[in-house]
Amino acid sequence: VSARPTPDLVVLGDCNPDLVLSDPEIEPAFGQEERLIEHAELTIGGSGAIMACAAARLGLRTALIGLVGEDHFGRFMLDALAQRGVDVSGVVADDRLRTGLTVILARPDDRAILTFPGAIPSMAAERIDSELLHSARHVHVSSYFLQTGLVAGLEPVLRSVRAGGVSTSLDPNWDPSGRWDAGLRALLPQLDLLLPNAAEACRISGTEDPSAAALKLAEQGPLVAVKLGADGAIAADAHGRISEAPAPRGIEPVDTVGAGDAFDAGFIKAYLAGEGTDRALAFACACGALSTLAAGGVDGQPTLADARALAAAAE
Ligand SMILES: Nc1ncnc2c1ncn2[C@@H]1O[C@H](COP(=O)(O)OP(=O)(O)O)[C@@H](O)[C@H]1O
Ligand SMILES: [Mg+2]
DSSP, X not given: OOOOOOOSEEEEOOOEEEEEEEOTTOOOOTTTOOOOOSEEEEEEESHHHHHHHHHHHTTOOEEXXXXXXXXXXXXXXXXXXXXXTOEEEXXXXXXXXXXOEEEEEEETTEEEEEEEOTTGGGOOXXXXXXXXHHTOSEEEEOOTTTOXXXXXXXXXXXXXXXXXXXXXXXXXXXXXXXXXXXXXXXXXXXXXXXXXXXXXXXXXXXXXXXXHHHHHHHTTSSEEEEEOGGGOEEEEOTTOOEEEEOOOTTOOOSOOTTHHHHHHHHXXXXXXXXXXXXXXXXXXXXXXXXXXXXSSSSTTOOOHHHHXXXXXXXX
């Protein structure tokens, strides 16, 4: 029994640092060549961890449930998340595992990404702090296709939280295996919200157009909000209703890492406040857009006031 406050949101998510190496013209070379670059930073990575920070910044009481190794990168993540107000009491540190790491080689126009998944695929339903999970108002699953150990046991977990009146959402993120199912289609009836980007929605649904993808996926139950980068977002519900929101104008992105996670946090914040789909989409787009104004996944994440102001200006 603990004195921790009951969370609005529990994120079942990946938790690992991003090592971002940036330079106007970064070009790595094998053959033991050493090259100097302008900037290097270790920062909060992992879609789940980034999304949890975005939600905490918007004022949701947020807890992350995940898995790290008992190592420097794991401790770095726990400290950094706690500093940003995320409850990490549900993150398990396992001394038999290594914390994952993503190395991002970034230049203004493009980036190369190398990910060591580490502990991510070892997260499992049995490792979930069930008391914490069931105390939430909403449960969000990030990086579905990376958390291969978790997804095997996810259906009964979501079913039981929903039976207790908790709402659910899922951001698939990219599927490195290229198969784009892993039981996700069968899981759709257990989701209140599905939050893919356009490429992901099309691949999961086997369609070529984001609105067709949203409509098709929504037939299985969830409200589907599809992120369209600089074009904003669209949503479809099970009745075939479509909503659209443009991205706010006048945004000149510095770095789009984490934009989708900020969007997710914004959408869930509005959803839990009882906002309709149009307003939730516009608010989520404002959150995504603001997050692109700083480097890395977390540093541009807006406060509630900043996101509201931009969403209102876009109306
Ligand atoms: N270049 C941009 N200009 C304005 N808003 C953006 C831009 N890129 C992303 N956003 C906002 O962030 C949201 C999520 O970004 P997106 O890149 O579509 O998601 P993901 O990171 O999951 O691929 C978009 O729906 C949009 O509202
Ligand atoms: Mg994404």
